[in-house]
Amino acid sequence: MNSWSRILHPTDFSRASRAAFRWAIQLGRRHGAEVVIMHVVLATSAYEVELIGLPAFGEAYQAERRRWSERAVAELVARARRRGVRPGAW
Numbered sequence: 001m002n003s004w005s006r007i008l009h010p011t012d013f014s015r016a017s018r019a020a021f022r023w024a025i026q027l028g029r030r031h032g033a034e035v036v037i038m039h040v041v042l043a044t045s046a047y048e049v050e051l052i053g054l055p056a057f058g059e060a061y062q063a064e065r066r067r068w069s070e071r072a073v074a075e076l077v078a079r080a081r082r083r084g085v086r087p088g089a090w
Contacts, residue, residue, distance in 0.1 A: 004033045006088075011039050013072055021076060028085040036088040037076045041066050
C-alpha cells in the first residue's frame with residue numbers, strides 16, 4: 001500500500017469540493033497524512049471594476065472576498081482537526 005505524507009485539497013467551496021474534502025480526510029486518516037487545504041482568491045478583473053464603478057469599491061469587494069475565503073478555509077482546517085487529521089492551509 002502507498003503511504004502518503006501530504007494530501008493537497010484544492011477547494012472552491014462547491015458541492016464537489018465538499019465531497020472531495022471528505023475523501024481527503026479519509027485518506028489523511030488512513031495514511032496519517034497532513035491534509036493541506038488550498039483556496040485561491042482570484043483578483044478582481046478590470047471588467048468587474050468597471051461594472052462596480054469605482055476602484056475603491058473593487059478593492060473593498062476584493063478584501064471582503066479574501067476575508068470570507070480565509071474564514072471558510074479556517075473552518076475546513078478546524079473540521080479536519082476534529083476528524084483527527086493534521087491540517088495545513090495555503
